[in-house]
Amino acid sequence: MMVKGIKGGVCAAKGFKANGLNAGIKNNIKKDMALIFSESPCRAGAVFTSNKVKAAPVKWDYKLVHESEYVQAVVVNSGVANAATGEEGMKCCADMSRKTGEVLGIPADAVLVASTGVIGKQLPMDIIYAGIDELPQKMEADEEHATLAAQAIMTTDTHDKQVAVQIEIDGVTVTIGGMCKGSGMIHPNMCTMLCFITTDCAISKELLQKALRAVTEDTFNMISVDGDTSTNDTVLLLANGMAGNKEITSEDENYRKFYEALYYIAEKSAKMIAGDGEGCTCLFEVRVVNALSKADARMLAKSVIKSNLTKAAIYGHDANWGRIICAMGYSGAEFDPDKVDLYFESNAGKLKIAEAGVQTDYSEEKATEILSQKHVIAVCDCNQGAHSATAYGCDLTHEYININADYRS
Amino acid sequence: MMVKGIKGGVCAAKGFKANGLNAGIKNNIKKDMALIFSESPCRAGAVFTSNKVKAAPVKWDYKLVHESEYVQAVVVNSGVANAATGEEGMKCCADMSRKTGEVLGIPADAVLVASTGVIGKQLPMDIIYAGIDELPQKMEADEEHATLAAQAIMTTDTHDKQVAVQIEIDGVTVTIGGMCKGSGMIHPNMCTMLCFITTDCAISKELLQKALRAVTEDTFNMISVDGDTSTNDTVLLLANGMAGNKEITSEDENYRKFYEALYYIAEKSAKMIAGDGEGCTCLFEVRVVNALSKADARMLAKSVIKSNLTKAAIYGHDANWGRIICAMGYSGAEFDPDKVDLYFESNAGKLKIAEAGVQTDYSEEKATEILSQKHVIAVCDCNQGAHSATAYGCDLTHEYININADYRS
Numbered sequence: 098m099m100v101k102g103i104k105g106g107v108c109a110a111k112g113f114k115a116n117g118l119n120a121g122i123k124n125n126i127k128k129d130m131a132l133i134f135s136e137s138p139c140r141a142g143a144v145f146t147s148n149k150v151k152a153a154p155v156k157w158d159y160k161l162v163h164e165s166e167y168v169q170a171v172v173v174n175s176g177v178a179n180a181a182t183g184e185e186g187m188k189c190c191a192d193m194s195r196k197t198g199e200v201l202g203i204p205a206d207a208v209l210v211a212s213t214g215v216i217g218k219q220l221p222m223d224i225i226y227a228g229i230d231e232l233p234q235k236m237e238a239d240e241e242h243a244t245l246a247a248q249a250i251m252t253t254d255t256h257d258k259q260v261a262v263q264i265e266i267d268g269v270t271v272t273i274g275g276m277c278k279g280s281g282m283i284h285p286n287m288c289t290m291l292c293f294i295t296t297d298c299a300i301s302k303e304l305l306q307k308a309l310r311a312v313t314e315d316t317f318n319m320i321s322v323d324g325d326t327s328t329n330d331t332v333l334l335l336a337n338g339m340a341g342n343k344e345i346t347s348e349d350e351n352y353r354k355f356y357e358a359l360y361y362i363a364e365k366s367a368k369m370i371a372g373d374g375e376g377c378t379c380l381f382e383v384r385v386v387n388a389l390s391k392a393d394a395r396m397l398a399k400s401v402i403k404s405n406l407t408k409a410a411i412y413g414h415d416a417n418w419g420r421i422i423c424a425m426g427y428s429g430a431e432f433d434p435d436k437v438d439l440y441f442e443s444n445a446g447k448l449k450i451a452e453a454g455v456q457t458d459y460s461e462e463k464a465t466e467i468l469s470q471k472h473v474i475a476v477c478d479c480n481q482g483a484h485s486a487t488a489y490g491c492d493l494t495h496e497y498i499n500i501n502a503d504y505r506s
Numbered sequence: 507m508m509v510k511g512i513k514g515g516v517c518a519a520k521g522f523k524a525n526g527l528n529a530g531i532k533n534n535i536k537k538d539m540a541l542i543f544s545e546s547p548c549r550a551g552a553v554f555t556s557n558k559v560k561a562a563p564v565k566w567d568y569k570l571v572h573e574s575e576y577v578q579a580v581v582v583n584s585g586v587a588n589a590a591t592g593e594e595g596m597k598c599c600a601d602m603s604r605k606t607g608e609v610l611g612i613p614a615d616a617v618l619v620a621s622t623g624v625i626g627k628q629l630p631m632d633i634i635y636a637g638i639d640e641l642p643q644k645m646e647a648d649e650e651h652a653t654l655a656a657q658a659i660m661t662t663d664t665h666d667k668q669v670a671v672q673i674e675i676d677g678v679t680v681t682i683g684g685m686c687k688g689s690g691m692i693h694p695n696m697c698t699m700l701c702f703i704t705t706d707c708a709i710s711k712e713l714l715q716k717a718l719r720a721v722t723e724d725t726f727n728m729i730s731v732d733g734d735t736s737t738n739d740t741v742l743l744l745a746n747g748m749a750g751n752k753e754i755t756s757e758d759e760n761y762r763k764f765y766e767a768l769y770y771i772a773e774k775s776a777k778m779i780a781g782d783g784e785g786c787t788c789l790f791e792v793r794v795v796n797a798l799s800k801a802d803a804r805m806l807a808k809s810v811i812k813s814n815l816t817k818a819a820i821y822g823h824d825a826n827w828g829r830i831i832c833a834m835g836y837s838g839a840e841f842d843p844d845k846v847d848l849y850f851e852s853n854a855g856k857l858k859i860a861e862a863g864v865q866t867d868y869s870e871e872k873a874t875e876i877l878s879q880k881h882v883i884a885v886c887d888c889n890q891g892a893h894s895a896t897a898y899g900c901d902l903t904h905e906y907i908n909i910n911a912d913y914r915s
Contacts, residue, residue: 216828
């Protein structure tokens with residue numbers, strides 16, 4: 098089946114409105130609050146950070162997603178993460194849900210909350226309340242307002258990130274759309290990958306969660322900007338059923354269509370996040386093929402994508418394959434170094450750099466040309482099994498240091 | 507017991523000679539070959555990289571240390587790592603041992619080999635042979651020649667690293683001395699922590715290995731410059747027994763004295779390596795105290811020391827404690843974030859930054875002063891158990907990127 102990408106974001110699916118504005122959390126210019134609202138109640142799926150230090154909104158949403166039968170809105174702020182904020186932080190979440198519910202005329206436990214920004218600071222609740230009052234007044238179901246919301250969740254992302262897709266289920270058009278923000282802990286004290294996906298598909302809560310969990314394994318869980326797993330990472334998936342398809346309740350052909358479309362959204366989002374990583378100049382992709390097991394393939398790909406030395410070499414357009422095989426070696430995965438073939442690939446071509454663990458007589462000039470593109474791929478062929486995995490990241494640059502060193506004056 | 511640090515390196519202990527010279531592997535200026543020779547046969551202990559991709563000299567030395575009853579020399583080159591070099595690489599090791607044995611008049615299987623440098627290239631054996639011919643001609647048992655050897659194993663280390671210590675065992679003076687080179691994979695394609703320790707202590711091979719393995723856990727295995735575990739990491743310990751003490755054959759008081767002295771050497775070496783990490787401006791130390799178990803303490807300390815975001819914040823003298831608790835959170839260790847107290851400490855003072863997982867009302871000015879020193883310590887008090895661990899690393903700087911990006915022209 099072909100998945101058809103379309104323009105749009107969280108308002109692409111039927112019945113979803115959005116808005117984004119400057120409430121004054123960061124400063125008086127940048128947008129810092131967003132709202133997603135569905136005309137009718139939604140089933141929700143979610144995946145959260147595996148970090149033991151979980152931000153208050155992560156704990157709050159976990160509870161809501163598991164205990165509320167339906168949700169209908171998500172309110173988001175950027176600028177303050179509401180992480181490491183103790184009891185007061187939990188109360189802020191409850192207050193944000195309650196207040197948003199009041200303004201929208203829906204139950205408090207139907208309002209999910211997300212935050213991204215400085216760790217350790219309390220939310221400025223007076224500003225948040227003012228934002229919540231204003232957000233619903235101009236929310237709309239169009240691309241323009243989806244974009245306002247996508248902009249409002251940015252921290253040091255260099256552009257907003259939206260994606261949408263349509264599929265046909267039993268002759269009915271079903272739409273999935275999403276917005277996300279950058280991975281890594283992008284700004285001084287800032288953190289977090291956030292992703293919000295909306296769909297009008299009718300699907301059981303169980304399968305919604307199952308599909309989200311499964312696609313996350315091969316998409317969001319395979320990106321790394323700096324190896325730092327944030328306290329706030331959240332992916333929320335809201336389904337309001339307004340497409341009018343017969344509800345998907347078993348893992349049939351329709352479920353597989355939905356799964357594939359959701360995978361498209363998640364993979365595009367993951368790539369957008371990795372390719373806009375802190376200070377990066379390129380999207381770096383590591384494809385491990387012919388590994389002994391899926392788990393080995395994942396470990397190998399993630400170890401290479403996280404290697405500072407490999408990332409710095411990619412920045413320098415340097416075909417430093419020794420760093421790649423070295424990172425494979427300390428990954429903990431099972432493989433035979435003496436069987437590995439390595440390739441670099443981009444839209445400038447593909448080059449075999451090492452064969453059976455030993456360097457080939459490759460052209461440095463051609464390698465540099467391949468590595469100078471905006472999307473660079475390292476292919477690690479283990480030549481041992483039939484399993485593969487792909488990880489997404491970026492190069493490690495001077496700008497990363499600039500962004501994260503935060504010379505206070 | 508007090509351990510007494512003295513001046514010197516691998517020639518501090520009785521009966522050890524050394525030399526270092528430029529053989530022409532790197533260029534015609536920098537020293538790139540070193541020799542350590544003992545007048546009498548030595549028992550050897552060793553620990554090697556855990557990387558699945560092991561350089562040829564690592565495989566070679568592993569075999570020799572386990573199969574040879576005695577060793578008597580170590581020949582080292584910098585410039586080429588002899589890693590990912592297949593069968594040819596293994597033959598180079600055998601040839602280096604054989605040739606060195608011939609020149610010194612000792613068996614080939616008494617000569618250990620170490621290499622550090624570019625991965626994936628074969629050793630220039632004609633140059634290596636010429637170096638092996640020349641090295642023994644001027645080897646001496648003095649500080650000057652120990653320093654020549656220490657300089658010859660450097661890659662982008664900014665200074666040579668030597669340490670020595672004396673203890674009394676049954677009224678006999680026993681000496682341990684060592685030299686080491688930088689951690690991380692310091693230069694483009696360069697790699698490796700190498701450490702060579704010599705002692706005149708008489709001790710059984712079993713206890714020599716046991717002591718080395720144990721001190722390594724808390725010293726060399728607790729340093730990280732960039733999280734990249736090299737293919738060549740090697741620590742060799744040679745004991746020739748010439749001090750004349752009664753051989754240590756059980757874990758008695760004398761063993762404990764030797765252990766403590768060896769710990770001193772290993773800890774000083776580890777700190778020197780971390781404090782001279784790639785492009786760094788300070789030695790960063792992470793002390794985890796009152797953790798539930800030793801394993802938890804180690805995981806927590808190593809996770810923080812490896813965090814790019816924490817390292818960049820230290821570079822920026824930024825008391826960004828959220829990054830530290832975040833790195834603790836994704837370490838995989840068991841702990842309660844709500845019980846953690848965090849301190850920054852240096853010779854400018856000590857400051858409590860967070861208490862019970864929430865930020866204190868600390869002075870940013872004071873924090874910046876503390877973080878602007880050459881040796882910065884983060885103390886993470888888990889307030890849960892009685893176990894502690896310390897990790898050593900450095901900050902992440904623009905210079906790290908310069909060193910590792912290797913813009914080829």
